Amino acid sequence: MADRYYLYGIFPAPGPSELEVEGLDKQQVRSHPLEGFTFLYSETGQERYLASRKNLLGHEKVLEEAMQHGHRTLLPLQFGLIIEGWEQVVQQLVEPHGSGLNRLFERLEGRREVSVKVLWDQAAELEMLMQENASLRQERDALEGKQLSMDQIISIGQDIEQAMNARKQGIITAFRAALNSLAVEAVENDPMMDSMIYNAAYLIDWEDEPSFSQAIEALDAQFEERLRIRYNNFTAPYNFAQLDRLD
Template identity: 65%
Template sequence: MGYGLYLYGIFPPPGPRLHIQGLDQQPVHAHTLDGFVFLYSEAQQERYLASRRNLLGHEKVLETAMHEGHRTLLPLQFGLIIEDWKAVGQQLIEPHSPKLHRLLQRLEGQREVGIKLMWDEGSELQMLLEENEALRAQRDRLEGQTLSMDQVVSIGQAIEQAMQARRQAIIQTCQAALNPLATEVIENDPLSDVMIYNAAYLIPWDSEAEFGQRVEEIDQIFAGRLRIRYNNFTAPFNFARLDQLD
């Protein structure tokens, strides 16, 4: 028994024709509706758990289409199941058709890449104290003493401000190198305590090699201090949101 249509993404016509399986090993099909091409498969579950396997399966369908040359697309959020094509028209196309067209135009010839910067806070703190003689001396003077609350707060604030300045200097170096190559930049919240920067970039397709080279240069500048996670091939999830056009 099917539970409706599981939708992966929207493409301009003629759209891709893929010979692959999507979620639950269901064949992926294309359906054209009112000037949009939808990639879909038959939903075998009423609701899909956002597991790693399912998320990767969703993304694989879109990335396969991109690898085959269908680079302009609107990826739909994971887990979107709609009853039938009439419901797709009523719930998605009729209320949002102009915005969907604008988003497709905005993304034509563009690709999303992403960068995440991680550091070792303990190592950075040690480097800070080695480099900042005044701060180190202030800390050393307090060692072995019973500290008042004011003293604890004072040294804590001084260290936190200095660490924030180090963090911001790294981020600004990254922004200065990468932002000029981007059509748009979206800065997202860090995903962990060790992550200090998390950004998505919309760039022209043919500029990825230069962008990747600049990421390598950032890695060399901060050799040993950062772990850089660079994703150079992904569907443009960060730049395909309807609310960005309000």
């Protein structure tokens, strides 16, 4: 049987050499130099890994510990990547995409990815909308206790939906205005749940993180207790280490 290795990420050579990090299946994480790159891996006897919370966090933990040891320029690999011998990596990754990998390293040098997720309480926002919007409140109150036609139900539903969307867009615009200018790049991703209205990743210079954090705190104060902001200032740069996003 061919040797099987689980891959975590790629560094520019020389990369880490003596990391005391435990990977999936409690295997020692090692590094392997290859064609000017250094791959972080551990041995495995499995053909595939279940994308469980434990395994996903284990994969991420390896990358974050490598970064915490000073190896910040990193291309994280997708969860579950298993190879059978290093020649497979040369043929399928290094030879066809080596120049692209080096361009990604240049983009990430001296930079870090941070993420911002914004959540709101839709019911509370709707109540606030009704308190602030007199015409919409009057429209709703005028229909209370009446037998409504389908057209009436659709009409007021559309008015409320448009007003809520405008409210949501106002929040998103405020976050873009405050944060985008502080970043080298920004990527907006789909919300992960109904209560999430904004989900973005930013590529910033390492030394600029305190300023970015202060901007987040200012936004939190601006919206008082209306929003829950999840800010992660230390993560592997998944959003900015993608070959298909190169110019």
